[in-house]
Amino acid sequence: xxxxxxxxxxxxxxxxxxxxxxxxxxxxxxxxxxxxxxxxxxxxxxxxxxxxxxxxxxxxxxxxxxxxxxxxxxxxxxxxxxxxxxxxxxxxxxxxxxxxxxxxxxxxxxxxxxxxxxxxxxxxxxxxxxxxxxxxxxxxxxxxxxxxxxxxxxxxxxxxxxxxxxxxxxxxxxxxxxxxxxxxxxxxxxxxxxxxxxxxxxxxxxxxxxxxxxxxxxxxxxxxxxxxxxxxxxxxxxxxxxxxxxxxxxxxxxxxxxxxxxxxxxxxxxxxxxxxxxxxxxxxxxxxxxxxxxxxxxxxxxxxxxxxxxxxxxxxxxxxxxxxxxxxxx
Amino acid sequence: xxxxxxxxxxxxxxxxxxxxxxxxxxxxxxxxxxxxxxxxxxxxxxxxxxxxxxxxxxxxxxxxxxxxxxxxxxxxxxxxxxxxxxxxxxxxxxxxxxxxxxxxxxxxxxxxxxxxxxxxxxxxxxxxxxxxxxxxxxxxxxxxxxxxxxxxxxxxxxxxxxxxxxxxxxxxxxxxxxxxxxxxxxxxxxxxxxxxxxxxxxxxxxxxxxxxxxxxxxxxxxxxxxxxxxxxxxxxxxxxxxxxxxxxxxxxxxxxxxxxxxxxxxxxxxxxxxxxxxxxxxxxxxxxxxxxxxx
Numbered sequence: 001x002x003x004x005x006x007x008x009x010x011x012x013x014x015x016x017x018x019x020x021x022x023x024x025x026x027x028x029x030x031x032x033x034x035x036x037x038x039x040x041x042x043x044x045x046x047x048x049x050x051x052x053x054x055x056x057x058x059x060x061x062x063x064x065x066x067x068x069x070x071x072x073x074x075x076x077x078x079x080x081x082x083x084x085x086x087x088x089x090x091x092x093x094x095x096x097x098x099x100x101x102x103x104x105x106x107x108x109x110x111x112x113x114x115x116x117x118x119x120x121x122x123x124x125x126x127x128x129x130x131x132x133x134x135x136x137x138x139x140x141x142x143x144x145x146x147x148x149x150x151x152x153x154x155x156x157x158x159x160x161x162x163x164x165x166x167x168x169x170x171x172x173x174x175x176x177x178x179x180x181x182x183x184x185x186x187x188x189x190x191x192x193x194x195x196x197x198x199x200x201x202x203x204x205x206x207x208x209x210x211x212x213x214x215x216x217x218x219x220x221x222x223x224x225x226x227x228x229x230x231x232x233x234x235x236x237x238x239x240x241x242x243x244x245x246x247x248x249x250x251x252x253x254x255x256x257x258x259x260x261x262x263x264x265x266x267x268x269x270x271x272x273x274x275x276x277x278x279x280x281x282x283x284x285x286x287x288x289x290x291x292x293x294x295x296x297x298x299x300x301x302x303x304x305x306x307x308x309x310x311x312x313x314x315x316x317x318x319x320x321x322x323x324x325x326x327x328x329x330x
Numbered sequence: 331x332x333x334x335x336x337x338x339x340x341x342x343x344x345x346x347x348x349x350x351x352x353x354x355x356x357x358x359x360x361x362x363x364x365x366x367x368x369x370x371x372x373x374x375x376x377x378x379x380x381x382x383x384x385x386x387x388x389x390x391x392x393x394x395x396x397x398x399x400x401x402x403x404x405x406x407x408x409x410x411x412x413x414x415x416x417x418x419x420x421x422x423x424x425x426x427x428x429x430x431x432x433x434x435x436x437x438x439x440x441x442x443x444x445x446x447x448x449x450x451x452x453x454x455x456x457x458x459x460x461x462x463x464x465x466x467x468x469x470x471x472x473x474x475x476x477x478x479x480x481x482x483x484x485x486x487x488x489x490x491x492x493x494x495x496x497x498x499x500x501x502x503x504x505x506x507x508x509x510x511x512x513x514x515x516x517x518x519x520x521x522x523x524x525x526x527x528x529x530x531x532x533x534x535x536x537x538x539x540x541x542x543x544x545x546x547x548x549x550x551x552x553x554x555x556x557x558x559x560x561x562x563x564x565x566x567x568x569x570x571x572x573x574x575x576x577x578x579x580x581x582x583x584x585x586x587x588x589x590x591x592x593x594x595x596x597x598x599x600x601x602x603x604x605x606x607x608x609x610x611x612x613x614x615x616x617x618x619x620x621x622x623x624x625x
Binding site for chain 1: 351354355358359361362363366369370373374444445446448449450452453454455
């Protein structure tokens, strides 16, 4: 990129669990001050990679340096220099927001003289000051997330790692989390590394790595990635999609991609293509949409399948079962 | 050559400083982990109330019922100097300490389940701080829980002086420490809440029944004598009883008639406390070891 120093550097990361290869050779570099997104469906290896970078897992092969320090050789020093926001909640909800931050300040050795000042600053920055004295159990999902971000920033890390920070939040709250993350980057000069499976969120990142089945399939700015699709995306729905697909391929020289009942195609100039399509197609067409390419399209093009919540399931389901089980117990 | 020597000298100096820093960091971590447990304990007032209800139930219902059944027989009553409820009272204090200590320490399993443990385990601190902080947190809660029951002394007809209270504090602390460390050691290898029920049924209840809280550990069948002497709680509850009953104006013989014996000899209180302390230290060592293994 701009030739500045890399704060995260991974070379050939591999993580194997018995037969299963969760991460299959990941190389990446993240520059200081970037917001770097790791995008992919559930089970693609995002969480495993971020866990290796955060020293929570040791790689089977490969090396990684975070803030200039080897994650395998010196995990404690890496942890002092990074902030973590986990995918699952990790707050004590009996304590107040401020108490959660105080706890963190103690275990991360924030100097006593600075504790209160930094806690106040982070609470203000994430707009939690007025609720700092309330127990966390009274917080909304978005407030809890903000508190976790404030906590992750408290020991002034160089890099903030967030694993699916907006999972389970409503769109408005997700938006506000992003506003806060941008503000942190601008005010604190921090590097942000995050994973997400929401395509629309990846657009906020400076650069994105798209990961599928344990490998990076594309890496670049959102615009660079979208340029890979080329032109516009036309989607039609038809009651006879197979016929329509055959026709389009034969007459218009475009190969549509089947996605459930709809057909997606990339064309250089949508404005010209759509009237032609409608005029020449004999198969019934129910709807036609024309739009600029999104990261969804990039993903579909690169991997041949859509990011969707098909796989979403396992972990979320497990959590649902766990909470039901616990609910009965308590 | 000289360059390497100089730099290794500097490295040695900085590593000494780093070790001192690490020690301070561990102490701070132990303190805040302990403090969090105490905060949670005070905030959970219902638990405080509920935890008083159980000992009361034991004393009033179980104690009265059994007293009547024993009907001033040869074991308790006027002839021996103590009623059954008076005998049982220190045992119930011990029970409160036993349950609170183990439950308090096992809150680690809850922390794991609800995610908070992760926040602690990823921090750049020595993990021994987690085990020690939790053990001390459980110890403090159990001590408070046990000593609160001293307010019931007048109701069961036991006289307690200020001096006795001062003697009881370290004894309660030692019992609480031993059992809390035991709880932390158990919890350190427990990944889910399911193990909890097992501990409850197969460890805590037998420990309680065999501890001498409810009946004297004398003239028991041989197998049971063995088990009671293997129960660490026995060595913590016996001193409590001997000290609680010491202000009752009875003779030393009357007080020691129930005391724990090994091979027919009454154990000195200091030895019992020492055994309990050693048990706690060993358990804490196991807990530290378990936490330091990386998972």
